[in-house]
Amino acid sequence: MTAGFPRVLRPVAAPFVATGPSGVAVRDRLKHLTPADAHVLALIGQHLGGLASADLQARCRDGHEHDADRWAARKRSLTGVSSSRWAGAITRASHDQWALARRNLDAHIRALEAGMAILGHRLAQPLGQPGAKHAPGGYRSRQEWFGKSRRLAMLRDRHTAAVKDWRDGRVRVVRGGRRLANTRHHLDQAGLTEAQWRQRWQAARRFLSADGETGKRYGNETIRVTPDGQVSIKLPVPLAHLANTAHGRYTLPGRVVFAHRGAGWRDRVEANLAVAYRIHYDPQRGRWYLTASWQQPQVQTIPLAAARAAGMVGVDMNADHLAAWLLDVHGNPVGDPRRFGYDLSGGADRRDAQIRHAITGLLHYAKRAGVTAIAVEDLDFTGEKSREKHGRRRRFRQLISGMPTGRLKARLVSMAAAVGLAVVAVDPAYTSKWGAEHWQQPMATPRRKPTRHDGAAIAIARRALGHRIRRRTPPPRDDQSDRCGHRSVQARPGVPGREGPRPGAPGSRTRCAPPDTAVKAGDQRAQHRSGHTAAHTQLMHSH
Template sequence: MIAAPFTVAAPAGARIRDRLRVTVVEAEVVRLIGEHLGRLQRADLAVRVRIGRVPVKENRRAERKKNLTAVSSSRWAGAMTRTSEDQYQLSLRCLFDERAGLRRAVHTIEKRLAVPCGQRSGRTRGFADQGERWAKQRRLAMLKSRLAQIEKRIEAGRPSIVVGGRRLARARHNLAGAQLTEAQWRQRWGDARLFLTADGESGAPYGNYTITVAPGDGSVSIVLPEPLRHLANAPRGRYKFSCPVRFTHRREEWLDRATANRAVRYDIVHDPVRDRWYLDASWSADTAVPPTPQEIREAGQNLLGVDLNATHLAAYVLDPHGNPVGEPVTVPIDLTGPTAQRDGRLRNAISELIHIARAHHCSGIAIENLGFEDARTTGRETMGRGKRGKTFRRTVAGIPTARFRERLRGMAYHQGLVVIAVDPAYTSVWGGRYWKNPLQQQNQQTTVTRHHGASVTIARRALGHRARRRPGVTARDRRIAERGTTGQAVPAPRTRGTASPPRTASTPDEGDKTRPRQGDQLTLFPDLQDRSEGHRTSLASRDSAGIGPYRQERFTPMAPGATLAPWTISRCSTRPCAPDFPPTRSSPTRT
């Protein structure tokens, strides 16, 4: 059962960044503040973990905040306790997800172990040989051991949290592999454990009292914790930086909130590789309800279908009736290198998609509702075996499905485009089977792949049309296409009452040709009223010159005093009829 398409929700907030060009002294002050608050926040997180899984009213947040206020400030304490609660709840959700993945993997292996090697039981296939079966038995024992540990942690409510990142913590034991010295690692480890986060507060000056950014001159000031008040250079225990901040990206939105004293959260972050300080501003967006797929279909606008792959994006523009328009689009993406470079290339690819959608007057972008979390957790049990299966798993792991979906949702929303997610079932299969060859015939100068066919299937599914291509939609011959094809998405009625004069053998057509062609032949048809009264025409068959028989219709004689009924001239596009020119030696005579 294919799930119905749905519109992706609008982004819940925004986050912008600008560089904080601090001096050496100011950088030292910021580092002292971050280290002091970081120690307090880690201690509070340890207390929260020891409390365990309890209702919200029993997490003792008020008591913990009171203890932190004595060594920092009330607002700093509120930000630290909120961060500790968020980290704890997120870690619990990760434990639940890991337990679900391990259970699926154990269930899959146990089902296959119940079937003898080389045999099938229904849709379950046994392992190829005894060697593979023995290896899977060992993996099953390992998975069950990990599952038991996860269930024990969930029952005790004690998730494993590494402040600073588990990957960086493991790099300490393999500095050569991480290409770091001990001093470089310690600097990165210290920067990752700094705490410089101030939650916004509606009604406070410029939306945040702890870290304040003035909209006029961009000056930045920060409240010092109680033990560091001796470093203040501004009234009321504040430290003011000499460098201004100018948010260029989405500056108008930030100004609207800051000048209206609406809540804005600020984070001070240090990049140890470039040795730069940055100030991030974030806020929650107003709730926006995007239009439903039914409303988008009723609007009668184009739609851009996109198929996400490991190395490129395949796209195609469709009209409101589900017909491909123009040429296929291929946007390459290179997801190698550092994280910042990968994110930049992904944003560049999404920007190109948005530019294409706006150039073709599309109302939205249709994508697959991909979620490879289950596939990544089950791993080798469901994604193939051997070298081919390993390559496929690496390809799946390299596709940034979640990041692409979130980036596309935010960037498309600010450009006035709607993102529609559809069921990914059989899109590539049907796209390659029903759309690849017809699209290649239409675009002979461009290489069409099955991924372009999948993008057409995705967009058609978002528009509510069937994914399979009807026969006769795409004609291979140009003359056949001029006569009109059958089975279109929207059938066009045949025109009646054309005013073109009868063609003769001596009348030149648009190519300075005098030879009549089959598509130019005209025939007489009575109107609907005369057909119901039984009027018919009679056409003789061809002579021995032999072009083939014509259809013969009998004529009912008119009553005395009757007049001829009106006739209409229409182009014949189904069966050949007698041409309306004077009879010749090789032409049939009209009776």
């Protein structure tokens, strides 16, 4: 920023109501399975998993040359060794996996370009050149400059290879997961034996997913679940001899009961609406699970004006908690701030449970407050994690990398829609800075010590309500007649009466002016010149 010129703030996007979820997924355990039942499920998963691996390889080999004819040819080749419906599910999953890998490759190319731009800028600066607020400076030593120049060359090589893969339509996919594949070479660090790793690897590469079909019996012909919870599977052709019921089907003992959204699932299967199923095995627990999923009509979001009608709860997402504060429709904080903590250590299931528990507490708080919407920041740390941008700030990179912003937003939108609350997303620009500057200290009391995150929650909610974040400020001390500008930073130039008086509420307790001074409040001469009063002016006009 050049001295003498005001800093230009970046434009702030308008708030919007987030779109609700378009799908539902519920899960239940397959209980009372005998060893023979588990063996049959494993055989089906391994057979179909081998077919899925070969089909994914064929899809990746086609690249950009893939078309409807090639898709149909792959499906015909799989139908003879499985069934038409199994073949359709396998080919569709392969296509989705290839498309996901393409999106990941595009994101990788963008990250490499951002890193190269920052390294090129810093290498072009003189050694020891201090950086500005929005532009990093040069490197501290010649040795560091040399190391970063080597890294820039490495990133350029990676970028060239990635762009070539993108143009050729080549993707790199590992069925079972690249992380689990790499764990095979570090079993000691992972605390696993080779047999344990092999069990997880085989479980991850199995394929037991069936797409639903509207109009078919119970919404799925391949994996059929009756309204009372009985599960039967259409066996592939090579495994048809394992059937224990008619028409080449294998029926599992026990019943599944979906405790969550069970009524909605039962309504769909009774109406023969499409329901997709996936059976998978958890080797750590030694249990089989069934997941049911279906699409639902897009949830109609309420207008932004309706979301603001009853006030709003502002939420600031942090690495270990959600900071929330209730604001009325005028943008005034009500009550005390609330904090909903979570611990993101441990496995993925534990982290997901912690997030759901924190969001549940937040939703209960919003429902008790009587609001119809929750305000959150539209955060995206995709470009904020690179080591080139933050350099030695390793702890900060770890902090923002550990914040599950995407999962938090997805969970919050889905769970809020289930309880009838809307989610308003706002631009995150300057919310933490202005919230701490204008609201943290003014909201402090002897019994309440707001944090910077509490101030950010107020700023987020005020932006969602359509108010400015900055509070009203008094007139300049050196000139109470508005010589340095109008009285309030909230009053825009086009607001009627912005130069008018602001009489306070009368009364000795509020230390305001008596009621009769309201007449003289708008007369600047009455305030600054002796011998000229508003009463005298009124008397002259009366004559």
